[in-house]
Amino acid sequence: MGDEMNPFSVNPLLQDFYRMAEQNVRLDPEELNAVFHELLNVSQRYQSPRVFAEGGMKRIYKVYDARGKRFLALAMLREDAHERLRDPFIQEAWLTARLDHPNIISVHDVGVKDGQHPYFTMDLKHGMTLRDLIVKLKSGDRKTRDQYPLETLLQIFLKVCDAVSYAHSVNVVHLDLKPANIQIGEYGRVLVCDWGLGRKLSHKNSQESDPMQSDPVLMGSASLYGEFKGTPGYMAPEQLEQDGTVDERSDIYGLGCILYSLLTFQRPLDGDDDEMIRQTKEGAIVPPDQRAPEQAIPSSLNAVTMRALATDPGMRYASVDALRHELQRFLTGFATEAEHAGVLKQLSLFYRRNRRFCITVLSSLLLITVSAVWAFRALSEKERLASEAKLRAERTLALYEAGQTELEKVNAANVDSIVRLSNRYLFAGDSTRAGAVLETALQEHSGNDLLQRSLGVIHFCNQRFKEAIPLLDVGIYKNGELTRLAEKFADKNPDESWLSVDDLIDCLRGLQDYKPQALAMVLLDQKHRPDLEERAKVIEAYLRTINPEWLDGWFEYDQKSGTLRMGGRGLKTLSIQHSVLVGLNLRDLNISGSEVSKLWNEGVLGLERLDIRGTPIKEAWFLKQMPHLQELIITPNQLSMISHMVPQWVQVIERSYP
């Protein structure tokens, strides 16, 4: 008989154990409940310590917690620390242990080793500090900058605000808020650490049944014995006064410093300690937009930062929530209070929020204008030529002025920063100003390769290929891919008109390695392509260019209902820097079944309905940028912490997918 018929393959060697089971041998309980006995026998809970950080009077070890079977961070006073530091050290541990918030580091165990060395254990920090991140951002690391655009940095900052706001709600102040004390990790983890200077405020709301209130030990005396009372350059002015009263507003100042660093990638103040202390007291802080003009810091954020950094505590935000609210307003496109927004600003924000309505009104106006122009065609040829010449002259003057003023700001000698400035305009869709800046600079640096090349790229993106070729084909760029493409398509539009849809799509395919240029090209093209169906085709081609693995899948656009459904394997990115979907007047975006994981730039679309089922999107922060969104369709449990993230105006519909 073959073994394959055997319904149950057996090991005859096991038979002996039947006898053993039959004999009434007592089995060793340590073998039966091995795990229980293992835990019972742990005599040394924290094992194999390894120093991994040192700060102030503390030393932090990475230890293995044999009871919890995990690695933890263990903090201990240094051997040379004075005995009187023990109490403050333990108070820090207790204070932190009482703070229970996802963005505040957790203390797991507080104890004394060998009867004399107090210690406490806490989460082992992964990732890097916010300070490390800022240093990387400052160094201009491309990858880091792509990974942490302004929106992402602000989201991190909001989490810090959450943590501090919670601490204030239980009357605890941190007093040493700075980027080095913020830990950031994967999956959006943000932790506020090092509450060593933190203290319990004794005032107000004491009728609340707050367990921390009744504990005099927690009032905090850390700074009495501590070596440092804070970090110069991040400390609020009142912390520097002999008998200055510190309160929640001192933390607002600290938050202001962090925000400042996030915007400028620099510390608010520089110099030696004495110098910084003097500047802090005088309030001599250079506003972020002047400190780092190349960052194009939004004026609203500039104003928010400066208000948080006011020398007089009374002039700062009264609470963290007020500060948080301002940033929220910025992220959702409302004018912030600190901005003292004028009519024009309000209007532009009104436009951002009510794009569809505005577009309707504006297109009606445009229609009227076009009719008027039609009527004026009756004007004589002579008059037309004259007015055209005048227009051209005016345009040239405007270009020149645009170039002049901007150039003054960026210090005309620096070609790199000129190109960067020009790119900023180009990717904001303003090729005229981008070109003007370069043209003006070329007058001073005539024949500069980089400037010429950049101007050539602008012509290329504007589909003026003939003009572009001589500028593109210079220096190290000779015979490059862009030149080749320009030559190919120069024949397709000899009169420098706009390419047909098919030709443009063909051209975009050639731009796989030139994604920013492809973006600029699409943005500029959309302005001159009124037909929405044609726009959609161009956009699809662009998305396929930036998603080279998106080989099949679907892209279905319905102009009437403003619906776009797209997805499939390999569709990972909807936008780089700017969303090209803006031109499609979308109400309803369905990306279910795509691999899109981020929607940071899609806030401008004014969506009313969004379907993200089957995508890897788990966080819902982007929703706050979508003030018009009414319905969000997800699969059950797709979003983590849903109630916290989803704004009240959004109705979440859970549906299975597919």
Place this chain on the structure above:
Amino acid sequence: MRAKDPTDEEAWADFVGYYERFIFYLLHRMNIKSDDLDDLAQMILVKLWKYIGSYEKQANTKFRTWLGLVVRNIVYTYYQTEQRRKNVIVSNVEIDEETIAEEGSDLEKTIVKEWEIYMTNFALERMRGNFSETAVKVFEMSLSGTPAKEIAASLNISVDSVYTLKNRAKTHLIEEIRAIKQKVEL
């Protein structure tokens, strides 16, 4: 024990669950040809169910001895009947009239032995589900005589761990066999 109450449907399901696989296994070991396997197994199950009420535990009669006896008788009767009907080619079957004629015969011993092997293997299989996979592997390898050093090397663990895991698995196996015996053997 519920298995003794033949009116209980659930008890029947349990009973079939415990013994059916063993009976198939046993018949297979006895080289019963596959055409007869289903019929015979069904017959044995029904008869066991019927007789089980009459089994009384006595000091000197073990359940598996009783089980061996019952199965032997059924198989023997079946083949006698079939032979009378000329339906069976005797040479195909390794059942010798002489060996099954008396109690304590080789066939009966075989059944008892197979039950023990079946049970212990069944216990090990159940253990696999809720015990460390490595421990079970260590145990099986050491059972087939692999030296501890070799086991340690092939599983990438220390020799000390091999001994610890082996003992741990052994203790659990014995515990498991006891638990099954208590449930299945009357």
